[in-house]
Amino acid sequence: MITAPSDYDVHLFHEGSLHRAHKMFGAHLLKTRKHISTRFTVWAPHAQSVSVVGNFNQWNGNEHRLEKINEEGIWTLTIDQSLEGEIYKYEIITRSGTKLLKADPFAFFSELRPNTASIVYDLKGYKWGDQRYRQRVKRRKPIYERPLSIYELHLNSWKQKEDSSYFTYRELVDELIPYVKERGFTHIELLPLTEHPLDASWGYQGTGYFSPTSRFGTPHDLMYFIDHCHQEDIGVLLDWVPGHFCKDAHGLYMFDGEPAFEYDKTSDRENWEWGTANFNLTKGEVQSFLISNAIYWMEHFRIDGIRVDAVANMLYWANSEPLTENPYAVKFLQKLNTAVFDENPQFLMMAEDSTDWPNVTAPVHEGGLGFNYKWSMGWMNDVLSYMELPPFARRDHHHKMTFSLVYAYSENFILPLSHDEVVHGKRSLLHKMPGEYWEKFAQLRLLLGFMMAHPGKKLLFMGAEFGQFDEWKFVQGLDWFLLDYESHSQMHKYTQNLLEFYHQNKALYELDHDPQGFEWIDADNAEQSIFSFIRRGKRKKDTLMIVCNFTNIEYNDYKVGAPFEGRWEEIFNSNEGSFGGTGTDHLVKIDTQAAPAHRRDHSLSIHIPPLGITVWKPTK
Template sequence: MIAAPSEFDVHLFHEGKLYQAHKLFGSHLIKKRSATLLTRFTVWAPHAVSVSVVGNFNNWDPGAHPLEKLNNEGIWSIGVERDLEGEVYKYSIQTASGDVVLKADPYAFYSELRPNTASIVYDTKGYTWNDKLYRQRVRRRRPVYERPLAIYELHLNSWKQKEDGSYYTYRELADELIPYIKDRGFTHIEILPLTEHPLDASWGYQGIGYFSPTARFGTPHDLMYFIDHCHQEDIGVLLDWVPGHFCKDAQGLYMFDGEPTYEYDTFSDRENIEWGTANFNLAKGEVRSFLISNALYWIETFKIDGLRVDAVANMLYWANSEPAAVNPYTIEFLKELNTAVFNEHPQFLMMAEDSTDWSNVTTPVHEGGLGFNYKWNMGWMNDVLDYMERSPFERKHHHHKMTFSLVYAYSENFILPLSHDEVVHGKRSLLHKMPGDYWEKFAQLRLLLSFMIVHPGKKLLFMGAEFGQYDEWKFVQGLDWFLKEYDSHAKTDVFTKDLLAFYLGQKALYQLDHEPEGFEWIDADNAEQSIYTFIRKGKRKSDTLVIACNFTGITYETFKVGVPMKGKWTEVFNSNRTEYGGSGHFHETNTETENVSIHNRDQAISISIPPFGMTVWKPYK
């Protein structure tokens, strides 16, 4: 016999407001003075006739440890008077139709390595964190909106593999990955989903164990070690998170007790046909408690710094509806999720991957918004890549694609993503997308990355682009690290490091990222030459940058640009330097303004504009 959860906890769970549901449900070691008295199992199975916990410890006998039904709404529990830490288990559920199904624990903290599918009793307590200084710095820092944010997106399976094709562990990645990120100047890493999932090819986006870090790379404590060491090197850790849909494998959440439990009741609402998954039923309080608890569990147990919420566009509208109809339960859920997160963790990052034109995604809930603090700018990504893939001679006819984003740049807090989705399934790598010969491809990759850095918005780059991965993302094997032995790729790697160092050192590129005062066009209409000139501003006049981007292979030895102030200007960055693989058109000396009326200004500087290059100028102190 085990004490039932309190009536208040049960009420909150069913209402959708038990935000620590993982402390009640799942398997827990009940201890007294470090001695384990029993192992408690609690599960929600509202349609079940009976539930038992089975595992090696009872020879998988469903009659050995039946759970007691605690209320009429489907909460079952048992206390097994043994220390079962490390034991594998499942729930044996008899359905209303008389079938018996074996299910992994929805709240399990650890799971077997695929292809095995059982849950494992695991105590997440006991890891000693050493990132106190990092967390103190985060609390003291200015809001993220005024700071640089450069995210390195990666897939742990395929970032790097050992010679035999096996994966690096979380602890080994601490030694391999963290110095690499630190050396290149990224402020954060964003990891594709780490929730346990049965199929490698889903990249983690079709999960089963929402509370289980995947066993592919080690234990939950091993993941804590990795995150802890990221923090010690001042690197934030973001995770992709999928609250919209889940995998339909037999051991998972799908038809958990023989009937729709975590998913919608009707076929049309339930089935996510495009991905072969099931949509979470966000109308159910128990499902909202599950998901919001899950978000807080990752934050509080693993001390992550942000969640990128996947496929928000697919959540906002009912599945399979024609015409598209808004799902009001999603709106309610997202608002409740973000409110719960920011009430407890105001410095946290909640980022929406949303390709719709839904308004106020990054407006606080109390002001009528969905409550995220960032949204991926999918429109910018689509327009920029469409433009870059065109012949340089054709670009003048599509000049607006590079300027349109500034029409709406301040409608949300945007992240500019060049993500995994753009370099897979036949889309080619960023380098391979670029038209022209070998040299021109590398020059235009440098220009693309430069344009992302100087455009308003925070930055995200998928792994491999930093050194010019030529093949598209091959998620079954590691990146082509051997390419760095070749001159052009090695120089691209140097360029990326210098570009990020430049970004981190220039307040004009991040301080007013989300304020219209931080950007001003010099000439947005030079379609004939495919040259864009503009100004980025910080809070101080002396931080001002004048930027020129040339999207053709033509060199301009003398090009006049109107500037906002008189005096000497110095070139502070040039993507065309020889050490980056460029042709070497850059300025070694300062240039003085001329009293020339151009671009609606009475001062101008004469500069050299390199082919497929970006050059940046700053007032000389």
């Protein structure tokens, strides 16, 4: 229910504990049986005066002035008419007498860029159809014991129409959802959907944190899209940027002529690398704004998780030499995660943190930051730098593929092969692979297979699933025409089969965060660049043996120590002919021999394909 700002809510807002500030601030339609009025409330602590202006008053700041209700700078006004659908801004007179026109920080909808006004929008009225999905989520095992495979995508450039225009949220229901479901991903992760002025920022430099971008339709249209994702059992995750924001004139920057949402001190405020301003996390009002924003997306759009961008940028003071920890950011992140999980214990809070900050995924009451997942940036960097080496040189960098197991259980990790690694001259995953054409595809299959076999949940950026050859071109759609070529079509089939295989084998996810779920067979064969290891589920019969060969040399009788005696069946081989490999599609069964190998009493003599991964399972 929308009510006038109460003294208690005002107190909580300034304290940093108003977790639904969007119900107090912004533009709200106040409805009775016979009448509708519109209330505007904004925080502008340094303003001399604030007016709401729009077409409804010919943008005349003298018509509708807001009343300042406290010394901390909350202003409010109720206009005795429905302004639903009207565009508006706040006209702010600063202490120096300068006139500013600002979009509403709490606006629920905004004009399509390049226009920048806010729009009065009623979020009520959408009828959800995802009740069964929500009930299933509540009944399921914890995500730590289930498969989690995330398809990361940028809505602008996943696919475009023939005239290069974007598909709408509603059109994407028919375009995107069947594709994701067929491929076998459990979730999609959308690059930021908060309103932003510049397409080239990919949404990471926002101005409207409560306003889903109008590039693809209305907030109700986005609800429709998420609703239909849920109805097809696909979770929806949003990329979210609570560390810094865009400096465009209509946005949050110097909102009332002086620092309000940002730090006062220039060195703390300015994010020189990105040309943005850092949120002032010492202020209770900013904490209320950001925590409310996270809960707003949960409550009104029913998202299933948030990937928190650039956590490292928050944990350390900007421009500090040497790097100095920001204790206010630590407390904010703990406060944020506590609030989120109080709302929904099944929610996913994922930190994109490139540092070695400890206990990112430890509970707050144990001194951790309180996330339940962290992107394993170290794994990503090590593995990709290894894969970019020519096979003959990999022997000297063997440790890059084993080091991640030293810390694999220090946090709950997601293994990301993300958008950041395939842009700005870094090349696509396929193009990173050295060698001839067939070797590139073989190594991409091997890389994805290794990721699926490694402890941790999985994330893959769009295009890699079919071997996008050019790096990500965010101004145009993916090169879908590549599917007309056999190698790319086979790669497409491979990733679909690989994800299906991942879901079918509990050893690949059930003990992801338990050291009992992984054991090396041979981590030291640098000379041949072969890695062999065991993945375990809760039952012995689910045990898998994985062998990865990162050179283009083929072995016909490679001896590998068996996890235990008996008959083993090859159940996956990335070199199958139907995937574009050089082998057959006939998978074999082999009995162990009483011949010691790798400190084990029994061994298997197996065929190892070049630049390939094979997976074995015990069978009767």
